[in-house]
Amino acid sequence: MIVSDLRSGVEQLGDMIAAASTIIPFTGAGISTECGIPDFRSPGGLWTRNRPIPFDEFVASRDARDEAWRRRFAMEPIFAAARPGRGHRALASLYKAGKIPAIVTQNIDNLHQLSGFAAEHVVELHGNTTYARCIGCGKSFDLGWVKHIFEATGGAPDCTACDRPVKTATISFGQAMPEDAMHRATELARHCDLFLAIGSSLVVWPAAGFPLLAKNCGARLVIINNEPTEQDDIADLVIRHDIGETLGPFVGN
Numbered sequence: 001m002i003v004s005d006l007r008s009g010v011e012q013l014g015d016m017i018a019a020a021s022t023i024i025p026f027t028g029a030g031i032s033t034e035c036g037i038p039d040f041r042s043p044g045g046l047w048t049r050n051r052p053i054p055f056d057e058f059v060a061s062r063d064a065r066d067e068a069w070r071r072r073f074a075m076e077p078i079f080a081a082a083r084p085g086r087g088h089r090a091l092a093s094l095y096k097a098g099k100i101p102a103i104v105t106q107n108i109d110n111l112h113q114l115s116g117f118a119a120e121h122v123v124e125l126h127g128n129t130t131y132a133r134c135i136g137c138g139k140s141f142d143l144g145w146v147k148h149i150f151e152a153t154g155g156a157p158d159c160t161a162c163d164r165p166v167k168t169a170t171i172s173f174g175q176a177m178p179e180d181a182m183h184r185a186t187e188l189a190r191h192c193d194l195f196l197a198i199g200s201s202l203v204v205w206p207a208a209g210f211p212l213l214a215k216n217c218g219a220r221l222v223i224i225n226n227e228p229t230e231q232d233d234i235a236d237l238v239i240r241h242d243i244g245e246t247l248g249p250f251v252g253n
């Protein structure tokens with residue numbers, strides 16, 4: 001059911017939260033736009049400016065790697081300045097209250113951890129852009145180190161342990177999904193009684209399969225997004241409003 005006015009949407013959401021014992025939020029880029037991080041598909045979103053660099057291109061081409069890192073450094077002031085918004089803080093309040101055991105996110109911005117979720121309770125489907133990893137052996141690197149090498153040599157660094165390329169710890173198009181995160185997200189979606197899909201256009205698969213899975217396993221499904229999604233038809237409640245406005249009332253003290 002799509003609710004047209006925000007107040008009754010918030011009321012119905014409050015009732016559903018009160019009735020639920022295990023809530024799993026599933027978040028997309030829309031929860032972080034009020035924190036200054038653009039999403040991908042809205043006007044002015046990242047894709048209207050840059051074509052994504054697929055994984056095989058990153059691996060095959062030094063120019064592609066240099067370009068990927070140039071873009072990442074260009075975004076650094078935005079990621080570094082971002083603080084959790086009302087949506088993040090509301091979910092952190094429900095987590096502290098024991099209603100949310102863990103959160104599944106498509107986001108790579110680390111804002112759920114900053115809002116108070118323990119890192120082990122944030123299931124990151126697309127990785128995390130606040131640090132780097134070797135694509136061969138998985139060794140982690142600070143972005144500061146990558147930037148230092150980039151500036152000193154004019155190009156993207158290779159791993160100090162195995163010489164393979166170093167990439168932000170994110171999942172690019174064409175890169176295998178992280179098995180452990182996919183497994184954990186599947187279990188969480190299957191065993192909750194309320195699933196909240198927040199700020200996702202629900203077009204990026206396989207991540208977009210989780211709301212559907214939760215619904216098929218008996219959970220009630222709520223979609224909070226300011227534009228229609230392909231799963232609105234199967235949702236128990238669709239709140240087509242701003243996320244900060246919708247979740248603001250659930251921020252605890």
Ligand code: NAD
Nearest residue numbers: 028029030039040041106107108109126200201226242243
């Ligand atoms: P998306 O860009 O496809 O969809 C975001 C949705 O949020 C859109 O439908 C948009 O209309 C809606 N939205 C934006 N601001 C909103 C607001 N304030 N209130 C309500 N709705 C709002 O994002 P996605 O579904 O997460 O998929 C894109 C992929 O891009 C993700 O998998 C993620 O890895 C990556 N990404 C992450 C970030 C981040 O970490 N913050 C930012 C951009 C892209």
